[in-house]
Amino acid sequence: MPYPTVSVAHVKTERPGRYAKQLASHMKKKIDTAYDPETNNGFLEFPNRGYCQLTAQTDTLVLRLEALAEEQAHLEHVIGIHLARFGVADQIKVSWERADGTAGDSCGPLTKEEVIAHRRAKEARMAAASA
Template identity: 45%
Template sequence: MTANSVNANGTPDFDSRSVARVATDKPADYGRRLVSHMSRKIDGEWNGADSTGHLVFNREGTVAGIVDLACEEGALVLTLSASAQELPRLEEVAGRHLARFGYEDGLAVSWKRQDGSDGTTQGPLTKEDLDRLRTEYEDRAAREGASDAAEDFPDLRA
């Protein structure tokens, strides 16, 4: 990741931006859940009073991107700032988690880049998609010796 510069708050100023407006009747619930889940591995914060939050993709120690979350009537808005190189990967990561949490509501996350071009799309997911993703996560966890793969699927407890 290479940011153009660092702003007064000490966070990178990224050269690319992408926005997803995710239609839902429960934007604050999904925003809170996304931040709560992802902040186990990256920095994140949710402000319930004003239904806003952010995620800082800093898992490897360097900030690769930042997602700001805000609620509108009937939508959760995600604004991702990252380098052009990291933008598609981080769209996929944030979008995949949100689509997974909202599979019962058919959530679809479609990103629109600052230049007006389409970004990536995640969801809506089916039960079969979730089963496949769970198997992939469990396989990865077994290879990496991680024990938290099942926690990545809190909606599918047996």
């Protein structure tokens, strides 16, 4: 399905393949994902919402998101915040640029304290939902 909006993020890191693999592996619990370390390519597929191509280059993880207009900002944030949390030790920053030249969502770098606070908030939400 072709999506009407495009966003791209160039994430500087010494370990782009590691982060692409980790992102795909983590998100496969909820969506279709893949990452092939031999080709340095993968994807995240958000059914009927968007599709993100993952490309690990020498020192950059390139993310290319195609999405429905109403999902674009949300998916930018979901992908970006996951990478920022995974890359807290490397101070990963994810900044999206949209095809029209405007800035999209930006996440990171995060502190360890911010990651811990996020984890606790998520655990509290899950506990409240199951009560």
